[in-house]
Amino acid sequence: MTALHVLTLSLVVIGAALAVWFRDLLASVIALAGASLLLSLEFYLLQAPDVAIAEAGIGAALTAAIYILAIRKTRPKEEE
Amino acid sequence: MKRWLFLAALLVVAGYLISGGVWLHPFGEPARSEMDRFFIENAQKEVAANNVVTSIVFDYRGYDTLGEATVLFAAVVGVALLLRKVKG
Amino acid sequence: MSVIVRTISRVVAPVALAFGAYVIMHGHLTPGGGFQGGAVVASVVALLVVAFGAERWKKWIKVLLPLEDTAALAFVILAFLGVGATFFRNVLAGSGGLFGAPVPQPGPNPGALNTAGTLPLMNWAVGFKVLAGLGAVVLLLALFGREDG
Numbered sequence: 483m484t485a486l487h488v489l490t491l492s493l494v495v496i497g498a499a500l501a502v503w504f505r506d507l508l509a510s511v512i513a514l515a516g517a518s519l520l521l522s523l524e525f526y527l528l529q530a531p532d533v534a535i536a537e538a539g540i541g542a543a544l545t546a547a548i549y550i551l552a553i554r555k556t557r558p559k560e561e562e
Numbered sequence: 563m564k565r566w567l568f569l570a571a572l573l574v575v576a577g578y579l580i581s582g583g584v585w586l587h588p589f590g591e592p593a594r595s596e597m598d599r600f601f602i603e604n605a606q607k608e609v610a611a612n613n614v615v616t617s618i619v620f621d622y623r624g625y626d627t628l629g630e631a632t633v634l635f636a637a638v639v640g641v642a643l644l645l646r647k648v649k650g
Numbered sequence: 651m652s653v654i655v656r657t658i659s660r661v662v663a664p665v666a667l668a669f670g671a672y673v674i675m676h677g678h679l680t681p682g683g684g685f686q687g688g689a690v691v692a693s694v695v696a697l698l699v700v701a702f703g704a705e706r707w708k709k710w711i712k713v714l715l716p717l718e719d720t721a722a723l724a725f726v727i728l729a730f731l732g733v734g735a736t737f738f739r740n741v742l743a744g745s746g747g748l749f750g751a752p753v754p755q756p757g758p759n760p761g762a763l764n765t766a767g768t769l770p771l772m773n774w775a776v777g778f779k780v781l782a783g784l785g786a787v788v789l790l791l792a793l794f795g796r797e798d799g
Binding site for chain 1: 682683685686690693699791
Binding site: 606608609610612613615621624625631641642645 | 678679683725729740751752756765769773780783786787793
């Protein structure tokens with residue numbers, strides 16, 4: 483059980499580091515959504531399913547959608 | 563000078579984080595659990611709900627939910643005011 | 651978006667919508683509740699907006715914003731129902747009427763849908779509030795700015 487916690491939290495940290503490291507903004511948002519999804523898995527392992535559902539809905543889906551919409555609106559200005 | 567300041571701040575923050583991880587309270591053993599036991603024993607009888615978390619959120623601590631609803635309402639009203647289509 | 655995204659969205663959206671409705675409806679029995687279920691349904695709205703474009707859902711703004719206000723008002727009215735004793739008093743619990751049945755037995759039990767007093771009604775109110783509010787925010791953000799973007 484402890485190994486599973488360590489693995490999940492390490493993957494969360496790796497996902498967050500990738501979100502900072504990627505130059506492409508779209509790939510960065512996908513990495514952030516993956517880290518958020520793994521964080522919701524960690525909440526589920528800690529027996530907090532309420533928080534897990536909220537984290538998966540808000541953190542993984544809605545935040546990624548809002549970021550993708552913002553990137554789509556501003557992309558041409560950043561490439562110049 | 564700036565580099566040494568940065569290094570000192572890094573050491574202090576890292577020390578706090580590592581000591582927090584080392585001296586973490588054991589999981590599932592709260593220091594004071596009178597309130598927890600009251601909710602677990604009485605929530606099913608008083609509120610008649612199986613989900614004790616929902617009975618706390620909407621009944622015992624209803625004001626918190628009212629505040630959350632107010633925050634969300636203010637946020638939606640702000641977005642709707644900012645991003646509305648101006649005619650002409 | 652591409653054909654692949656649209657096809658996958660057509661498959662995923664009804665399932666996620668049904669799951670969100672389940673989470674709201676069984677908020678007093680299983681993990682979850684109004685906020686979580688509303689967030690799931692709002693993520694379906696975000697998926698449809700990203701996949702099919704915002705222009706197609708433009709007229710839903712006129713539905714979502716009043717729905718959010720109505721649900722907020724319903725939540726406050728439900729809280730005022732118990733003002734004879736205290737604010738947020740659960741007057742319907744155990745009264746035998748709507749949602750007024752007691753739990754089948756204390757401790758672990760399969761659960762009955764017709765329990766918990768005002769809690770299911772508040773779950774519906776907060777669920778509609780969250781899904782309409784977050785869905786309207788996503789839709790407004792998608793409609794903002796250049797038309798070709």
